[in-house]
Amino acid sequence: MENFDVFIFGTGTAGQLVAKECAATGKKVGIIDIREYGGVCSQRGCDPKKLLLASSEAFELSKNMKTDGIAGALKINWRDAFNYARRYTNDIPQNTEKDLKKKGIKCYHGEASFKDSHTIILDGEEIRADHFVIATGMQPLSLGIPGEKYALTSGEFFNLKDVPEKVIFVGGGYIGMEFGHMLCRAGSKVTIIDKGDQILSPFEAFTSNLLEEESIKMGINIIKNAQVSSIEKIDNRYCVYYAIDDQIHQVTTDCVFNTAGRVPSIDKLNLALANVVTNQDGILVNSKLQSTSQAHIYACGDISSKSLPLTPLSSIEAKVVADNLNGKNRDLEIPSIPSSVFTIPQCSGIGLTENQAVAENKSFHTIEKDTSGWFNNKRINSPLYGYKIIIENETHKILGAHIVGPEAAEQINMFAIAMKADMSFENLKNVIFNYPTWGNDIKSF
Numbered sequence: 390m391e392n393f394d395v396f397i398f399g400t401g402t403a404g405q406l407v408a409k410e411c412a413a414t415g416k417k418v419g420i421i422d423i424r425e426y427g428g429v430c431s432q433r434g435c436d437p438k439k440l441l442l443a444s445s446e447a448f449e450l451s452k453n454m455k456t457d458g459i460a461g462a463l464k465i466n467w468r469d470a471f472n473y474a475r476r477y478t479n480d481i482p483q484n485t486e487k488d489l490k491k492k493g494i495k496c497y498h499g500e501a502s503f504k505d506s507h508t509i510i511l512d513g514e515e516i517r518a519d520h521f522v523i524a525t526g527m528q529p530l531s532l533g534i535p536g537e538k539y540a541l542t543s544g545e546f547f548n549l550k551d552v553p554e555k556v557i558f559v560g561g562g563y564i565g566m567e568f569g570h571m572l573c574r575a576g577s578k579v580t581i582i583d584k585g586d587q588i589l590s591p592f593e594a595f596t597s598n599l600l601e602e603e604s605i606k607m608g609i610n611i612i613k614n615a616q617v618s619s620i621e622k623i624d625n626r627y628c629v630y631y632a633i634d635d636q637i638h639q640v641t642t643d644c645v646f647n648t649a650g651r652v653p654s655i656d657k658l659n660l661a662l663a664n665v666v667t668n669q670d671g672i673l674v675n676s677k678l679q680s681t682s683q684a685h686i687y688a689c690g691d692i693s694s695k696s697l698p699l700t701p702l703s704s705i706e707a708k709v710v711a712d713n714l715n716g717k718n719r720d721l722e723i724p725s726i727p728s729s730v731f732t733i734p735q736c737s738g739i740g741l742t743e744n745q746a747v748a749e750n751k752s753f754h755t756i757e758k759d760t761s762g763w764f765n766n767k768r769i770n771s772p773l774y775g776y777k778i779i780i781e782n783e784t785h786k787i788l789g790a791h792i793v794g795p796e797a798a799e800q801i802n803m804f805a806i807a808m809k810a811d812m813s814f815e816n817l818k819n820v821i822f823n824y825p826t827w828g829n830d831i832k833s834f
């Protein structure tokens with residue numbers, strides 16, 4: 390029986406980091422993945438998405454500058470954009486595995502599951518470890534409706550070689566909005582159906598509503614407060630049925646995506662046999678990221694109950710787990726987390742929304758403005774730019790910052806620094822920034 394100091398499930402951002410840091414201190418490390426190596430971010434998430442988005446960005450800028458310096462009709466060639474993204478991502482699995490092996494880590498493939506809290510079984514063989522790390526991430530939630538099998542997943546979006554004439558996204562969260570914007574610019578007639586009354590519900594309503602209005606102007610059909618009840622295949626097309634106030638409606642489409650959220654990937658691990666406790670957020674962990682029921686089993690990244698499912702959080706958590714396994718006795722401390730939806734324009738936020746500040750009984754005031762007419766936005770003929778900042782009355786500290794605009798994802802990083810450094814809003818505005826830049830606009834917020 391193979392025996393390890395540390396055995397890791399999952400080769401994404403979190404799993405790889407723990408494996409490398411533990412191997413670097415001389416531990417005997419094993420790692421396994423049920424799919425190709427590399428995880429969601431590099432294969433089916435952040436990176437291929439941003440690569441595909443590059444042509445949408447180029448398209449948008451040239452479309453907006455059409456009568457102001459750019460001549461000729463532009464078109465996104467989806468197949469070229471797809472091949473471009475693939476060129477970057479294709480080699481990552483084998484390079485990741487090569488790199489892990491070079492560092493002395495034993496690499497496995499397949500579906501392993503726990504036999505007891507120190508033993509797993511893979512293809513009938515037992516593997517034992519002193520410590521386990523579960524970093525298996527998340528997977529699309531099941532819609533639980535007839536015809537669900539016809540809905541494609543976000544991973545399958547990255548196999549889409551041609552632009553569908555019509556496409557429906559069930560769910561107007563991060564993924565539905567990002568993919569919807571891309572396909573709309575590439576020529577699809579996009580419909581987004583969401584069960585809630587606000588798309589991008591974790592984001593501030595002011596910025597999310599502005600983005601929704603702009604998305605509708607672009608031609609995206611957004612249907613809210615709608616419960617999708619079934620999907621039917623008719624010849625080569627799909628009919629999606631949904632209810633609003635008990636009234637059944639239907640839309641026909643060439644392609645449907647399930648973008649209704651993601652759930653922890655724990656179903657294949659047999660965690661009950663290892664006495665590892667879970668809930669709907671993932672594996673229950675303490676501040677050291679140990680399972681609350683089995684201290685020698687850690688969880689990090691999307692799968693841990695502590696984390697928002699974002700790449701930077703997966704790295705932070707993995708580092709805490711690696712440090713603890715290497716004897717450093719660390720607790721997870723999470724600062725305010727910036728997050729962005731990579732639509733065009735982008736929608737970004739950090740800290741509290743206004744509703745959350747009210748719920749937390751904060752004494753605060755807000756400033757908000759539609760700044761679409763400001764110079765930076767006008768310069769590129771972008772249609773939308775706006776912000777809302779939540780400021781604590783007594784300390785003038787930033788409780789939350791929310792921006793929608795072409796460079797909102799970069800601007801929000803400035804707020805991340807200010808909030809980490811406990812700066813007041815005035816002090817952030819007193820910083821001298823380059824002119825004329827998007828960062829410098831913050832001085833006028």
Ligand SMILES: Cc1cc2nc3c(=O)[nH]c(=O)nc-3n(C[C@H](O)[C@H](O)[C@H](O)COP(=O)(O)OP(=O)(O)OC[C@H]3O[C@@H](n4cnc5c(N)ncnc54)[C@H](O)[C@@H]3O)c2cc1C
Binds near residue numbers: 398422564698701
């Ligand atoms: C479409 C999309 C776009 C995204 N864009 C962004 C973005 O722009 N910015 C951002 O911060 N975040 C983004 N995210 C989220 C980000 O990808 C995740 O937070 C991050 O990848 C999580 O890393 P992880 O290591 O925890 O898990 P993962 O990267 O999911 O890795 C988990 C690994 O475990 C494997 N696995 C699963 N089950 C088992 C099992 N039973 N046994 C063995 N292995 C298993 C999986 O195959 C996978 O390789 C996006 C996500 C999606 C889906």
Ligand SMILES: NC(=O)c1ccc[n+]([C@@H]2O[C@H](COP(=O)([O-])OP(=O)(O)OC[C@H]3O[C@@H](n4cnc5c(N)ncnc54)[C@H](O)[C@@H]3O)[C@@H](O)[C@H]2O)c1
Binds near residue numbers: 563729
């Ligand atoms: N740019 C980024 O950082 C980025 C991009 C993509 C994904 N992610 C991460 O991945 C996670 C998952 O993204 P996601 O877009 O799948 O989920 P999400 O939670 O962001 O959005 C899901 C949406 O689907 C709706 N919904 C749920 N069930 C539904 C149903 N049955 N019918 C209609 N609508 C339904 C919800 O109301 C919600 O608006 C995000 O929370 C985020 O952390 C991040």
